[in-house]
Amino acid sequence: MRAHTWLAPALITFLLALTGCAGPSVDQYQGNQPGFAPQEFFQGDLTAHGVLKNRSGDVTRYFNATIKANWKNGIGTLEERFEFDDGEIQYRTWTLTPTSDTTFDATAGDVIGTGTGATAGNALNLKYVLEVDYNDSKLALDVDDWMWRVDQRTVINQSTLSKWGFTVGTIQLVISKTP
Known part of the structure; x- marks a missing residue:
């Protein structure tokens, strides 16, 4: 029986490590300003500028990107056009459907199923599965998308x-409302 005395401490350590990987909750930003209402920020013309990094953090x-955003009958549409430094052009059109005052569903042509989003304070968190081209095939990646509004624009x-469960890359960008 003494051979199994290591099992309980190892299991507790493993469970604590998993709990530590849970990540932040959007609710921790509840008091932060300015508030982030997707219906208000994603309205009109926007621009985005960013980088893609591999799992080692190398750019x-x-x-x-340009984004044309509008809301009709409570449903948001974001038409995105990305131009990469190698000349590639990509398009994505998001549909945002509110499910409560602070949550919404999100769909796009290259998103598998329906993503879920939530807002609190100045933060928005969107989780979805993105299908990307990789080595002449399709690869499904889990995306944990965090946005923080830092000012009105x-x-x-x-x-x-x-x-x-393993990070394969990150994307960092700034989105700005066009004056």
């Missing part, structure tokens, strides 16, 4: 891309 691509965005 692998740069991009600029600016949002800082960081996305963590993972596969099987």
Whole structure:
């Protein structure tokens, strides 16, 4: 029986490590200002400028994007056009459907299923599965997308891309309302 005396401490350590990986909650930003209401910020013309990083943190691509955003009958549409430093152009159109005052569903052509978003204070957290081209096939990546509104015209965005729980890359960008 003494051979199993290591099992309980090892299991407790493993469970504590998993709990530590849970990540922040959007609710911790509840008191932060300015408030982030997607219906208000994602309205009209916006621009985005950012970088893609690999799992080692090395920048692998740069991009600029334009976003045309509008809301009709309570549903948001964000039409995005990305231009990468190597000349590649990508398009994505998001549909944001509120499910409460602070939560919404999000869909796009290259998103598998429906993403879920939540806001609190100046923060927005969106989780979804993105299908990307990789080595002549499709790869499904889990995306944990965090946005923080820093003023009336600016949002800082960081996305963590993972596969099987391992981070494979990140995206960092700034989104600005066009004056």
